[in-house]
Amino acid sequence: MSVASAPPVADAAPPLLEIRGVRKSFGGVHALKAVDLVIEAGRVYHLMGENGCGKSTLIKIISGAQAADEGQILVDGQPTGERAGDIGPIGALRAGIETVYQDLSLLPNLSVAENVAFTGQLVAANGHLARRLDIGALRETARAALAKVQLPTDRDFLSRRTDTLPLAIRQLVAIARAIAADARLVIMDEPTTALTRQEVDNLLRVVERLRAGGVAVLFVTHKLEECKAIGGRAIIMRDGRKVAELDVATHSKAEFTHWMTGREISEARYRAEPKLGEMLLDVEALGAEAFRDVSFSLRRGEILGFTGLTDSGRNELALALAGVRPADSGRIRLGGEVVELRTPAEAIEAGIGYVPEDRLTEGLFLEKSIEDNITLPVLDRLRGALGIISGRRARKLAEATVADLQIATPHVGLPVQSLSGGNQQRVLIGRWLTIEPRLLILHGPTVGVDVGSKDTIFRIIQTLADRGMAVIIISxxxxxxLQNCDRIAVMRQGAIVAERPVDAWTEDTIYRSLASAEEGIRP
Incomplete structure (x- = not known):
């Protein structure tokens, strides 16, 4: 007898979580349209789809951050919350549902230990904060959870404020917070966005231990390669509906992409027949606290990629070129002239645009309009004879940028937080294109965006290079x-250890260069 035709088991346990007919609207926009979902204990799921398809709204409803307009949420077969479709934040935590959001939702002014272990004491107090915390218990809980994600457990690290940590470490702290609560379902929204391969591998081992212990894990992700490595079930959404649920192991990346976007997207190289111009950037023996003796050059119309582990110095190199954290030695020539990049204003004046790694906290003013975000660097250029900013000229510039970068919005007056992640990223890129840069530095240009938005951003990058702009991608x-660059440089321990034309690299050789201590300098 096949599984499909087998009679139901009378005493079968109900699923850990069941969503029935959930709907959610914001104004006239239908974010979720009658979504059904079943999560079983001890299984791994991947919630996939383009930005704006409803993934984030769904996990906010599951975690109690938002209430559904219609539908039911059942835990262990029982309805939850004060009303159907509203489990509430404390109700979700009591049910063992922990969420690591894409913006991490860490409290920046609290210590690592407090962020990791605070949830348990919050639930014990029924959500009331006016009580003394048990610091000893808090630290012990934090130590155990941090050890599982291979972060330090010493007193100095436990006491450190989270806003002083690098993004990749903050990501792991947020994951440790979920582990600390003995969760039954852990939802991870783009958990590997800022992690290196080694850190990703460590996270996957943590996920496997959770699964083996009966914990369900729901990844919200755009990274198809990681889905394949983890295995499990893929739940695919498009336009607010669940359109498919597939076994990750038995379907190709092309099939997933088609289900998510409704179109075919090639995996071929975007870079074709580059038109390189004269030398634009010449960096000679540049040094700072995090890197030393860094030298490289870049032509107009050329795309140079940098990669490396978190402590490689690649991030600090980008900040030095952008004038955010100036170098203390070496020389930078731009267009044949020596330039001093001691402040972001000096970098902008020199024609350097910098798109930061974390668009949510370092790049965008989320509550401000799309127009305000785009026009910020060129406000002086938009002033009239009396020194007053011309609203008409600002709107015209913002609308032209929106059209050029294919930003999906009905009006540039809307707050940028109303956009999907991919459209937010294009607003940030568009901001720096308004200064008409000679050199554009893109730090993680497609972090947290879907495959469709990646395709659009990649094509924008290629168009900019074809117009003669020099581009640096740090990723x-x-x-x-490999799809976008002419050359790729690998950094390790503050130095460039290898730099080659893209044709001389593969993913495996880059990984070996990242890890090897034997690679010579710039072979």
Whole structure:
């Protein structure tokens, strides 16, 4: 007898979580349209789809951050919350549902230990904060959870404020917070966005231990390669509906992409027949606290990629070129002239645009309008004879940028937080294109965006290079670098250890260069 035709088991346990007919609207926009979902204990799921398809709204409803307009949420077969479709934040935590959001939702002014272990004491107090915390218990809980994600457990690290940590470490702290609560379902929204391959591998081992212990894990992700490595079930959404649920192991990346976007997207290289011009950038023996003796050059119309581990110095190199954290030695020539990049204003004046790694906290003013975000660097250029900013000229510039970068919005007056992640990223890129840069530095240009938005951003990058702009891409996403760059440089321990034309690299050789201590300098 086949499984499909087998009679139901009378005493079968109900699923850990069941969503029935959930709907959610914001104004006239239908974010979720009658979504059904079943999560079983001890299984791994991947919630996939383009930005704006409803993934984030769904996990906010599951975690109690938002209430559904219609539908039911059942835990262990029982309805939850004060009303159907509203489990509430404390109700979700009591049910063992922990969420690591894409913006991490860490409290920046609290210590690592407090962020990791605070949830348990919050639930014990029924959500009331006016009580003394048990610091000893808090630290012990934090130590155990941090050890599982291989972070330090010493007193100095436990006491350190989270806003002083690098993004990749903050990501792991957020994951440790979920582990600390003995969760039954852990939802991870783009958990590997800022992690290196080694850190990703460590996370996957943590996920496997959770699964083996009966914990369900729901990844919200755009990274198809990681889905394949983890295995499990893929739940695919498009336009607010669940359109498919598939076994990750038995379907190709092309099939997933088609289900998510409704169109075919090639995995071929975007870079074709580059038109390189004269030398634009010449960096000689540049040094700072995090890197030393860094030298490289870049032509007009050329795309140079940098990659490396978190402590490689690649991030600090980008900040030095952008004038955010100036170098203390070496020389930078731009267009044949020596330039001093001691402040972001000096970098902008020199014609350097910098798109930061974390668009949510370092790049965008989320509550401000799309127009305000785009026009910020060129407000002086938009002033009239009396020194007053021309609203008409600002709107015209913002609308032209929106059209050029294919940003999906009905009006540039809307707050940028109303956009999907991919459209937010294009607003940030568009901001720096308004200064008409000679050199554009893109730090993680497609972090947290879907495959469809990646395709659009990649084509924008190629168009900019074809127009003669020099581009530097700093990324952990090796396929991104291999598809878009002319050359790739690998950094390790503050130095460039290898720099080659893209044709001389593969993902495996880049990984070996990242890890090897034997690679010579710039072979």
């Amino acid at each position: 952990d996403d090796l396929p991104e670098l």
